[in-house]
Amino acid sequence: MRNVFQRIGDGFRRFMTGRYGSDQLGLFLSMALIVLLVLSMFLRFWPLQILVWALFFYLWFRMLSRNYTARARENERFLSLTGRIGRFFRVRRSRFDDRKTYTHFRCPGCGQELRAPKGKGRIRVTCSKCGRQFETKV
Ligand SMILES: [Zn+2]
Incomplete structure (x- = not known):
């Protein structure tokens, strides 16, 4: 049994080689996806369903992407944006x-x-x- 899991693990690693994988933006998108998914279970609101699917595909597109520089740039933009938002709240908080x-x-x-x-x-x-x-x- 252990062998089977090892083979699956190896296969997965080989599959992910040269692909972008996860980063902070990916993590944020996954969490946003979970929240929207739960929301969409309670709200029968079709634009929300579309958003959930769009987010889902974008998340996987980024993880499986081989264009490392483009994905890294997206993540950088995301980090600088969240940094600015964080600073905004920290300043107000300390005041x-x-x-x-x-x-x-x-x-x-x-x-x-x-x-x-x-x-x-x-x-x-x-x-x-x-x-x-x-x-x-x-
Ligand atoms: Zn001055």
């Missing part, structure tokens, strides 16, 4: 976390976001980005 101890404001010159400890009254600020000096109340 929310220190809202009791810091006042946040923007530089009138360049719009750079700045912060200073709360409760010091009027202070003179030098922008860390453009060097402009201005007064603000914290």
Whole structure:
């Protein structure tokens, strides 16, 4: 029995040789596919069914693709997009976390976001980005 499984495993490895396989985008697509699949079981909504099939074929197309550079580029674009989204939320999160101890404001010159400890009254600020000096109340 072990031999059979080994042969299947070897065959699969040989089949996948030179093919792209999985990456972060592939993982994300698989999870999206599972979520949509579950949704489509409850909602009889035909565009959703089409989306599930499209996602399914795209996922397999990417895994079996031999065009490594094109797939890697897609994954890179995906990673830079998710990185930007992650940063967006991290910035808001940290601003929310220190809202009791810091006042946040923007530089009138360049719009750079700045912060200073709360409760010091009027202070003179030098922008860390453009060097402009201005007064603000914290
Ligand atoms: Zn500035």
